[in-house]
Amino acid sequence: MFGAFIISVLHEGLDGGVNYRSICAGCRNCPVETPRNAMRATLSRVTGLKYFGTATDNPELTDTAYVEILSNTTEFGQITPGNSQKWDATEPSNGTFTFTEGDVITSLAENNTQLLRCHNLVWYSQPPTWVSGGTWTNETLQAVMKTHITTEMTHYKGQCYAWDVVNEALNDSANFRTDVFYNAMGEDYIRIAFETAAAADPDVKLYYNDYNIEYSGAKATAALGIVTKLVNEGVKIDGVGMQGHYIVGSTPSQSDLITTMETYTALGLEVAYTELDIRMTLPGTDTLLAQQSTDYENVVSACLNVADCIGITVWDFDDKYSWIPDTFSGQGAACLFDEDLNRKPAYYGVVSALKSSNRTVSTLTSATLVSSTSVATSSAAGVPSILTTSSPSGMTTSYIALSTSSLNPAPISVSSSTVSSPFTAILTTSTSVSAPTASADSTDDGDDTCES
Ligand code: G3I
Secondary structure: OOOOOOEEEEEEEEEOOEEEEEEEEEEOOOOOOOOOOOOHHHHHHHOOOOEEEEEEOHHHHHOHHHHHHHOOOOOOOEEEEOOOOOHHHHOOEOOEOOOHHHHHHHHHHHHHOOEEEEEEEEEOOOOOHHHHOOOOOHHHHHHHHHHHHHHHHHHOOOOOOEEEEEEOOEOOOOOEOOOHHHHHHOOHHHHHHHHHHHHHOOOOEEEEEEOOOOOOOHHHHHHHHHHHHHHHOOOOOOEEEEOOEEEOOOOOOHHHHHHHHHHHHOOOOEEEEEEEEEEEEOOOOHHHHHHHHHHHHHHHHHHHOOOOEEEEEEOOOEHHHOOHHHHOOOEEOOOOEOOOOOEOHHHHHHHHHHHHOOOOOEEEOOEEEEEEEEOOOOOOOOOOEEEEEEOOOOOEEEEEEEOOOOOOOOEOOOOOOEEOOOEEEEEEEEOOOOOOOHHHOOOOOOOOHHHO
């Protein structure tokens, strides 16, 4: 697959606690990486993202080779259930809730110490037939919607980093979709949904999520209108999810992506790529795969260049389980791994973008240590410390302490109560993220997954 593919990319990892790094520069055959030594999640921390994650779905969890990669937090620090939290899956008939399928995925994420994005609460597509085919007034559908949101969010309370509260309210002409919710409640259903969500779980991030709003145009303008209205009305909304379903060779320019993201972040919101994939017309050629790598690198770099772009989720990571071929006839190969779970050039495009970022690694010269948790490793480089520091304003922030070498930031041990000597730090958590505890990183492979 990589025969004609030439890319300069840095592979980094901790294998068995031994810090190693190899450079694949201009090579024809990049070194074979195993899930164990590819440091995706760590790379996403180096770049300052809260996570780099993937969607998954229940049927593919019987594929053990797939699950092994999915569960490897050195690849993915976050999971989104692709279908099993949707309305049709969770409330198939009025007032009858079933979270069995969703719980399989949320438990998997919890066991893996992966962050969870929860998806979604109100969506025009695939509502259960009792909702889409029902006869509703504003009041009756409002009551049903509130019950659905409240019941599902209560069930998953404390497990989600974020919820996609309203999904794809806009059609491709940038008007409100005239779905069952809009027809009964008008555009006010969006405000009601967010207010209901905020009441159900005040601690989770609430997102508006849509596609083709990542670049300038009528749909981005309309999405900005939705979120601006909520902000101006004092309704709790924390983020805009930009799905990012693209076509190879047609991804928006990085500057357009950045400018558009900044229209949302200027409102005080965070943004994230929530469903990234980049499809092509099959069969995939070396040329298309190389272009796809460039396209992935471009989109990931755009996020890295916006301070409040906090994470990236791919809409499943391998071509075998991608939704694309079922929806777009003759198209596919949209993911980072191929159908046999081999990494594609696109994977290395992402790695290249993550490695190029410089927004993340900060040098602390002085910080008051609140706590320090050693992460056991047999690394010859020393025992990395997870530092929790506090600022005068009361913010607490956690870092992995590293040596000052930005090229090869080896973990170091810091044990004094006041950090006074300079060290490079990887931001791992801030007060806004509820992270699993350090002891949860039972794999003890040095990846410190608990801090993602
Ligand atoms: O559950 C039934 C199963 O009982 C039946 O045997 C099977 C036969 O085809 O269908 C199953 O339902 C499918 C469902 O996925 C679960 O696998 C639906 O047909 C299929 O249409 C559905 O597609 C999902 C789609 O959303 C619609 O819900 C895709 O997997 C999922 O990737 C896609 O994800 C959406 C995001 O939620 C929102 N943004 C766009 C994105 C892609 O469309």
